[in-house]
Amino acid sequence: MSMTMAETEVSKGFIDVRDMGVTFGANDNKVVAVDNVSLNVQPGEFVSLIGPSGCGKSTLLSIVAGFVKPTRGEALLDGKAITKPGSDRGVVFQQYSLFPWLSVRKNVEFGLKMAGVEQSKRNTTARALLDLAGLLSFENHYPDQLSGGMKQRIGIVRALATSPQVLLMDEPFGALDTQTRVVMQEILTNIWQQFRISVLFITHDIEESIFLSDRIYVMTARPGRIKAVIKVPLPRPRTAEMTDTPEFMNLVQELKGLIREESLAAMAPEIKDRGLSGFGMKVGPKGVGEIF
Amino acid sequence: MGSTATAKIVALPMVDKHADPEPVAVKASAAQMSASEIPVPEPEPIPTVSLTKVFLGLLGYVTRERIITALLACISIGALFLFWYLGTKYKFEFYIRFKNVPTPYEVYQQLTQVGLSNKYLFNIAMSVRRILFGFMIATIIGVPLGLAIGKYERVRDFFMPVVEIMRPIPAIAWVPMSIMLWPNNEASIVFITFIGAFFPILLNTIHGVHSLDGVLVRAARCLGASEIRLFMNVILPGSLPHIFTGLAVGMGVAWVSLIAAEMISGQFGVGYFTWEAYSLVDYPAIVLGMITIGVLGLACSGIIRMVGVLLMPWLAFAPGGRR
Known part of the structure; x- marks a missing residue:
C-alpha cells in the first residue's frame, strides 16, 4: 500500500534494464555472465536481486552503476542510457569502501565536494546525515576506528549525500555478523522510508531480501537469467516482528525452493549427483578411492 | 520458521559459553534500536582534570617496556663506543688494524x-x-x-x-x-x-x-x-x-x-x-x-x-x- 504512495510522490529514479547480455572473454574462454535479462525498478521502489553465487547479479549492478558495459541490450535511468558512473546513482559496496584518509564527516562530504558545493553547506548536510545514521559523535573519527556496521552506515549516508535518484547496493551487509545484519536491515528500511528513492539491492540472503523489498527478482545459475519475480505483500513500515508471521515464512519457503534448484544447478559440475547423498563414499580396505 | 531462526537458536548458547555478558548487551542495544529507530552511540567520556591523575598518567606512560627499550638502546650505543675505545686504547691488531684509528677523545x-x-x-x-x-x-x-x-x-x-x-x-x-x-x-x-x-x-x-x-x-x-x-x-x-x-x-x-x-x-x-x-x-x-x-x-x-x-x-x- 505504501508502494502506491511512493509512486505518486516520487517521479524520478526509474531503472529499466532491457534484454541485457554480458559476455566476458573471447573464443575458448568465453563466459556468458548474464543472458537476456530484463528488469525494472519503479521510482521509489525497493527491489532485490537474489541468486546463487556467480549468477551475474553483481555484474548487473555494475552495469547499472556504469562500471561495466553490456555486450547486448541496454540499461536506462529515467529513459537515458547509462554509460558511465555518476552521482545520480549512489552505490554502496560490500567492502565498505570508505576513504581511510578522510574523517567520517569528510567521507560523507566527498560527493558534495566533487559537485563543488561550498564547505559550510557540505558540513551541514554531512552532519544531518550522520545524525540520521546515529554517528554524529564520531564525525571526526577515522573509518579504521569504527566497527563494520558503523562503516556501512556511513557508506549508506555517503551515497545518499548527493541526493541520488537511485541507490545501488551490492551485498552491503554481506561482511557483517548475523546480529549486526538484522539491525542494519532495520536501519536501512527506516532510512529508505525517509528518502523514498529507488533501490536495487543485491543479496543472497533470502530473509533479508523479503524483509527489505517490494519486489524480488530471482536469478538462475550462470548464465544468469531472470527465473521469477516475486511481489512482497507485507505492509510498510516493516518491523522485526513481521519475520515471524506465516506470510513471511511462506515467502521464505517459496524463495528457498527457487534458489535451491539454482544453487544445485550452479554446483552441478562440482558435485554431480553423488554430492547430495553425503558424498556417497564407502571406505573399503583400500581407502576412500575404492568407489571411483 | 526459516533457517535464520534455527541458526540463532544454535548460535546463541555457543556465544554464551565463551563470553557471558556479550549476548545480554546485544539484546539490550537491539531493543533500544527498534525503539528509537536509530542507535545512538555512546559519546567518549570526557576526562576530568586533576593533578594527581595527570601525574599518575605520566608515570604510567613511563612503563617498564619503555624503560627496557631505552636501556637497550643505551647499551648498544655504549657497546659500540666501548669497542672503539678499547680497540684504539690497546691498538688492537688482528687482521683489522686499529693502529691509525683515532680514539674517541681525539x-x-x-x-x-x-x-x-x-x-x-x-x-x-x-x-x-x-x-x-x-x-x-x-x-x-x-x-x-x-x-x-x-x-x-x-x-x-x-x-x-x-x-x-x-x-x-x-x-x-x-x-x-x-x-x-x-x-x-x-x-x-x-x-x-x-x-x-x-x-x-x-x-x-x-x-x-x-x-x-x-x-x-x-x-x-x-x-x-x-x-x-x-x-x-x-x-x-x-x-x-x-x-x-x-x-x-x-x-x-x-x-x-x-x-x-x-x-x-x-x-x-x-x-x-x-x-x-x-x-x-x-x-x-x-x-x-x-x-x-x-x-x-x-x-x-x-x-x-x-x-x-x-x-x-x-x-x-x-x-x-x-x-
Whole structure:
C-alpha cells in the first residue's frame, strides 16, 4: 500500500534494464555472465536481486552503476542510457569502501565536494546525515576506528549525500555478523522510508531480501537469467516482528525452493549427483578411492 | 520458521559459553534500536582534570617496556663506543688494524676545535643544499610521474622500458657521465643525488597506486569525481603511505650517492671533507666526517618520518598501525 504512495510522490529514479547480455572473454574462454535479462525498478521502489553465487547479479549492478558495459541490450535511468558512473546513482559496496584518509564527516562530504558545493553547506548536510545514521559523535573519527556496521552506515549516508535518484547496493551487509545484519536491515528500511528513492539491492540472503523489498527478482545459475519475480505483500513500515508471521515464512519457503534448484544447478559440475547423498563414499580396505 | 531462526537458536548458547555478558548487551542495544529507530552511540567520556591523575598518567606512560627499550638502546650505543675505545686504547691488531684509528677523545677534540669552524659548517651547508635540491627535484618529478605510470597503462608502457634500463645503474656510475654532461661541478653533484633519490621514489609511488583498493576508485567515480579530482582526492592520498616509504628510501640512497660524488669530484661538502682529511693524514677528521654524515642522514630521515606522521594521521588507526 505504501508502494502506491511512493509512486505518486516520487517521479524520478526509474531503472529499466532491457534484454541485457554480458559476455566476458573471447573464443575458448568465453563466459556468458548474464543472458537476456530484463528488469525494472519503479521510482521509489525497493527491489532485490537474489541468486546463487556467480549468477551475474553483481555484474548487473555494475552495469547499472556504469562500471561495466553490456555486450547486448541496454540499461536506462529515467529513459537515458547509462554509460558511465555518476552521482545520480549512489552505490554502496560490500567492502565498505570508505576513504581511510578522510574523517567520517569528510567521507560523507566527498560527493558534495566533487559537485563543488561550498564547505559550510557540505558540513551541514554531512552532519544531518550522520545524525540520521546515529554517528554524529564520531564525525571526526577515522573509518579504521569504527566497527563494520558503523562503516556501512556511513557508506549508506555517503551515497545518499548527493541526493541520488537511485541507490545501488551490492551485498552491503554481506561482511557483517548475523546480529549486526538484522539491525542494519532495520536501519536501512527506516532510512529508505525517509528518502523514498529507488533501490536495487543485491543479496543472497533470502530473509533479508523479503524483509527489505517490494519486489524480488530471482536469478538462475550462470548464465544468469531472470527465473521469477516475486511481489512482497507485507505492509510498510516493516518491523522485526513481521519475520515471524506465516506470510513471511511462506515467502521464505517459496524463495528457498527457487534458489535451491539454482544453487544445485550452479554446483552441478562440482558435485554431480553423488554430492547430495553425503558424498556417497564407502571406505573399503583400500581407502576412500575404492568407489571411483 | 526459516533457517535464520534455527541458526540463532544454535548460535546463541555457543556465544554464551565463551563470553557471558556479550549476548545480554546485544539484546539490550537491539531493543533500544527498534525503539528509537536509530542507535545512538555512546559519546567518549570526557576526562576530568586533576593533578594527581595527570601525574599518575605520566608515570604510567613511563612503563617498564619503555624503560627496557631505552636501556637497550643505551647499551648498544655504549657497546659500540666501548669497542672503539678499547680497540684504539690497546691498538688492537688482528687482521683489522686499529693502529691509525683515532680514539674517541681525539675525535671529540677535533669536534671542539674544527667543529665550529666556518669551513666545517660550510661543508655541511653545501652537502645539505645539494641533498635538498637533488631530493626535491626527484620528488617533484618522481611522484607525479609515478602516479601517472601507476594509473595509465599507456604511460606505463611508454616509460617503464627506460626506467627498467636506467634503474640498475647505480648513481655512482653516473659520476664521469655527469661531469661531462653538466656545465659545472655543482650541477653534476646535484644530478647524481637526484639519480640516487629518483628511482626509489618513482617505483614506490607506482607501487602505491597499484596497491590502492580499486573499490575506492569506483566509489569516488560514483560520487562524481572527475579525472583530476580523482587524482588529487583519491589516488594521491591513497598512495601517500607508499610514497613516504619511497621518500625515506630515496633520502638514504641520495646521501650515499652524494657522499660518493663529493669524494670523487667534489669541492666542499661533508664527503669532500672526509676524503680531504684522509689525503692530509688527519685521522680524527675522518671519523668526525663519518659521524657527521651519520647524524645528517639520521636527521633527514627523521624529518621525513615526522612529516609523514603529520600528513597521514589516519595511519595511527590502520590495521597494524602505530597505536
